[in-house]
Amino acid sequence: MDLIDLVTVSQAVGATRSRKQKAEHLAGLLARLDESEIEVAVSYLSGRMPQGRIGVGPAAVHKAIDQAPAEAPSLGLLEVHERLSAIKAVSGAGSKGRREALLFDLFARSTEAEQRFLGPLLAGGLRQGALDGVMVEGLARATDLPPAQVRRAHMLSGDLARTGHVALMEGADGLAQFKVEVFRPLSPMLAKTAEDPGDALETLEEAAFEYKLDGARIQVHKSEGDVRVFTRRLHDVTARVPEVVEAVQQTPARELILDGEVIALQADGRPYPFQTTMRRFGRKLDVERMRDELPLSMFFFDCLYRDGQSLIDEPARERTASMTDALGEALVVPRLVTGDADAADAFFARAIGEGHEGVMAKGLATPYEAGARGDTWLKIKPAHTLDLVVLAAEWGSGRREGWLSNLHLGARDPETGGFVMLGKTFKGLTDKLLTWQTEALLARETHRDAYVVHVRPELVVEIAFNDVQASPRYPGGLALRFARVKRYREDKTPLEADTIDTVRAIHAGPA
DSSP: OBHHHHHHHHHHHHHOOOHHHHHHHHHHHHTTOOGGGHHHHHHHHTTOOTTOOOSOOHHHHHHHHTSOOOSSOOOBHHHHHHHHHHHHHOOSTTHHHHHHHHHHHHHHTSOHHHHHHHHHHHHTOOOSSOOHHHHHHHHHHHHTOOHHHHHHHHHHHSOHHHHHHHHHHHHHHHHHTOOOOTTSOOOOOEEEEOSSHHHHHHHHSSEEEEEEOSSEEEEEEEETTEEEEEETTOOBOGGGOHHHHHHHHTSSOSEEEEEEEEEEBOTTSOBOOHHHHHHHHTOOSSHHHHHHHSOEEEEEEEEEEETTEEOTTSOHHHHHHHHHHHHOGGGBOOEEEESOHHHHHHHHHHHHHTTOOEEEEEOSSOOOOTTSEEEEEEEEOSSOEEEEEEEEEEEBOGGGBTSEEEEEEEEEETTTTEEEEEEEEOTTOOHHHHHHHHHHHHTTEEEEOSSEEEEOSOOEEEEEOSEEEEOTTSTTSEEEESOEEEEEOTTOOGGGSOBHHHHHHHHHOOO
């Protein structure tokens, strides 16, 4: 297949708001792929590169886009894949220049449409509406398989490209072979929002309330003495967290897959700020020295596999019992099972009093919905906060001149795969954050007008606010009141941003 064929489908997917039409466009292309092309095509159309990072930064990509485009398409899909792999393989003295030369040559052979596709893909992720959920539906249409079967296989594999290859080449029998396996990370289950513990109990009736820690999500796999640790994005970070490895090695279970968080705690047990935890968690060098200076504590809240048995389809109460039996209370997040709102409120107040974000409320009878934002996991915080996506930013004035300051904020629209603008804010930004923000946004620029730089919707920012009000000024009819930046969530993707449905629910208030 030629690259331009894939680019044309990408443009068609991005041009329609209809989820059904997006899936149909994808299915038409998927059905025409050769076996060797499947994983590359699925990855590209989902905004990913099979090679991961290839050693060229945003500045080099922008320079490459400045190359005069080719007049006619000539690149094959696999040829592009091989050229990008060759760029990644360059190493040694002068490697930066040699990578850029190869990149510039690739872009010089690309048409304008192909450059507009490759540029965002290389610079950090293509967003044209073919998110994982839409791709799953496209695969289901291309193979005449039930979407639920493709979705479950993707959940168990943690690899959409591999799932696509098996679906297209082996059908239902191939997908049925996917199962929970140690050292193959699963997409984590996600949570929706509840107003308070009482609100959560109206939905769940009885629930396990757990401390909501402001740490880094981890998934830990154990087989005999071998322990590996993965992030919420399924990256292997075992070498960064020796404390976790040693603690899980000492547990009596032969095999485990655990879901939890690591967090840096002060001497009195109160958590350090999130940035402090992430400074340690993101450390790749001098880990032992940093461990002495800033040790990490771990707390687990779910068990997905134990000693040869998958637990993801078991009720939450049984998974928790198995986890506690395997780990002991010390490694389990503080929790309270109750259907009493007063008891839940007291537990919530205790969590806040000890410096934590809030609590999670979880249903007791439901399975683990990997990769899904289920109705049975509800996060509860003391004040309104949302994880939103930056859509654009305005140049500052006065002492902020030269910085991108006023952020345009968007909530995710699950129906369209796009984002709905909810307003702007320039509050809560330090000079240090303004400097970082300006560089990060310019690296994602798509176009600009007199005062506004529009960017690819890739950066997730946590926004605190007082209320949601009706506003005819914005397409969604809603705006945040007194919005201010708490922090950027570099650990989250736009797919994990809060939805416009959550914003509408906050605006509607208690039923």
